[in-house]
Amino acid sequence: MADNYLERRFEAFQIKKNSGGKSMSKKGFTQKTRRVFVTGGARGIGKAIVKAFRSAGHRVAFCDIDEAVGKEIALKTGTNFFHVDVSDKEALEHCLQQLYSEWGDIDVIINNVGISQFTSITETDVEMFDHILAVNLRPVFITSRQLAIHRKGQETLNTYGRIINICSTRYLMSEVGSEGYAASKGGIYSLTHALSLSLAPWHITVNSISPGWIQNENYDLLRAEDHVQHPSGRVGKPEDIARMCLFLCHEENDFINGENITIDGGMTKKMIYIE
Numbered sequence: 001m002a003d004n005y006l007e008r009r010f011e012a013f014q015i016k017k018n019s020g021g022k023s024m025s026k027k028g029f030t031q032k033t034r035r036v037f038v039t040g041g042a043r044g045i046g047k048a049i050v051k052a053f054r055s056a057g058h059r060v061a062f063c064d065i066d067e068a069v070g071k072e073i074a075l076k077t078g079t080n081f082f083h084v085d086v087s088d089k090e091a092l093e094h095c096l097q098q099l100y101s102e103w104g105d106i107d108v109i110i111n112n113v114g115i116s117q118f119t120s121i122t123e124t125d126v127e128m129f130d131h132i133l134a135v136n137l138r139p140v141f142i143t144s145r146q147l148a149i150h151r152k153g154q155e156t157l158n159t160y161g162r163i164i165n166i167c168s169t170r171y172l173m174s175e176v177g178s179e180g181y182a183a184s185k186g187g188i189y190s191l192t193h194a195l196s197l198s199l200a201p202w203h204i205t206v207n208s209i210s211p212g213w214i215q216n217e218n219y220d221l222l223r224a225e226d227h228v229q230h231p232s233g234r235v236g237k238p239e240d241i242a243r244m245c246l247f248l249c250h251e252e253n254d255f256i257n258g259e260n261i262t263i264d265g266g267m268t269k270k271m272i273y274i275e
């Protein structure tokens with residue numbers, strides 16, 4: 001039967017031998033140890049992403065505004081924590097520079113951090129709107145730009161790079177009083193495709209993930225009827241998003257670029273159909 005199994009195994013061996021790096025194989029995928037940075041990694045989806053990459057054997061650093069919880073997660077997972085307010089441009093850039101100095105490069109950046117402040121349009125002032133964009137949208141540009149600048153200055157080209165931006169189904173389906181949140185997520189959706197083109201010369205793919213209804217430790221359990229109404233019979237978990245992040249970071253998946261992947265158990269399609 002036509003199969004390139006032996007060729008792929010030999011290639012994986014050669015990569016490991018030549019790089020001196022640790023490699024992992026799972027279900028046909030070859031994965032080297034990567035240097036991963038996650039924003040907003042202390043809670044919810046971000047925490048699940050930190051744990052997933054660390055469990056897979058990668059070097060992981062994350063930042064968060066919650067210092068106490070961030071230090072606790074770092075201690076439990078064996079990761080590096082940076083106490084950073086991502087709306088502070090200088091603080092975020094300094095964090096990245098520290099990682100470049102320590103690691104030499106960053107292979108994977110996951111822009112997860114985000115806030116949602118839903119207030120009526122008459123009560124949402126310009127300062128609040130700007131703050132939401134400064135936390136949710138602007139860091140995506142800052143981290144991506146800094147990675148491009150760093151890669152441009154390297155004598156030896158790193159031929160692997162991944163940026164994953166956590167978007168939301170709310171980029172398409174807005175709610176009353178969600179102007180700031182909707183605008184930030186819509187911006188991430190568009191920015192992802194633009195970055196995928198601009199960062200291609202440095203072999204960096206850029207994709208976004210749009211979670212639907214994700215339940216985590218900050219929310220009460222849903223009523224039984226809510227589960228029944230959902231197409232998949234349940235709501236999403238942070239781990240559902242973390243697994244997709246791992247998938248996109250497999251070395252073989254370098255042809256997935258500029259895409260937005262919706263993970264909501266089919267809820268978006270159900271709502272569109274009803275409308």
